[in-house]
Amino acid sequence: MLSIRKRIVIWYTVWMVAIVSLILAALSSGSGMLVERRTKALLTEKVHGRAEEIEVSQGRISIGEDISFFEDGVYMAVYSSSGNLIAGRIPHGVPLGDYPENQVLAVPGDDDSSWYVYWIQLSFADDSSARIIGAIRVQDMSIFFSAFAGVSFWLIVVIAALSSIGGYIIVRRSFRPAERVIATAGEIAGGSDLSKRIGLDEGSGEIHQMAAAFDKMLSRLEEAFERERQFTDDASHELRTPISVILAECGYARGHIDEKEKAVEAIDAIEAQAGRMSRLVSALLSIARSDKGTLVPVRTDVDLSELGEIVLDTMEDDARAKGISLYGDIEPSVHLSCDHDMLMAIMVNLLSNAIGYGREGGMARLAIKDMGTEVLISVSDDGIGIGAKDLPRIWDRFYQADPSRRGGGAGLGLSIVRILAESHGGSVAVESVLGEGSAFAVHIPRSSSSTK
């Protein structure tokens, strides 16, 4: 299979040669016809011109002394009605048959020549008549044609050469960016470096547009791969800590198998770490399902007010332990068709953050409001707050504004809240001032088919 470049050059050259040949052919046949028409016109013009100069005076045809009967290759002769030559001459060998009057005819001469002949009748006032005949040798065009063909041949050769060389240069130049696209794509396919870009300068051509689209696609791919890699890194990192603790505690328990208190202490630690791992693994599972689009809420009619009270009850101990007062601002009997466990996870995650990032002696509030077309779940606190720089990123997976602020979390709580809200077609929002507190809002629409 020929390359596109070669095909373009070949087509281009073939077209150029075809067009030039057509023009040459048209020129040569056109010039043949033109010469023929001109020759005939010259013949008739001369014959008529002479005819006007012939008069009859006193019964005799008079022709001026200075009248020439050979002009511009046209031979002319005047014959009387009885066929006698009066003036002029027609070259020997031109047959003078009985041709029709007023008509240019081509007749062969007795050598190889060929002639146009033409005659007209002259009628005079005294009823006498004469005829004037003209003859002109037909131009031998074959010499012209063979010369023209020779020139044409070389012209076509030169044009074919010039157009193929010129075409090749133009095509090569215009395809240079495409070569870069191919080379970069090849380098990326052959290795694993997604940071490579074709990086063509600004241009409006199709190949520039293609390269720009390719670069944009690479950037998105790179981002996606980077996110994926970061996610795996973070997930392994988060899992490694509880696993190391569990292994260490197992060793400790084995060493103190006879000391019941120490063994129980170790088992408690193991249980706590296993619990952390379990929460982490279910969070990862939810994220994976959400990415795959298979996280579908199992909707039932849930009394959110009741669920809110239960969550507040379960968090009470944690809040007290931190010296935080827990409030509920819950409208009675707010019902919603939703996934019970997911809504519970939303409230638990938000409240546990409000407590975890709360201040000693501070407060945390869970509010549930029926807004008609949607239900609003909000959790506010007067805790440490979130800085403006961190605020846009707190929903990212594994993002922790300051991991040293509170141990235990993996930075997945808020991502899960968002994923669960979105699986119900809902949305999340946050307002926070560093050092003053935060307010999280989750909007869950009433009539929504679940979206991703």
Ligand code: ADP
């Ligand atoms: P984590 O496991 O770190 O709590 P989250 O996804 O729940 O992860 O939260 C992400 C980050 O957002 C936290 O590390 C924390 O810095 C910040 N954050 C979340 N909730 C609050 C809050 N109520 N007050 C202050 N900071 C918060």
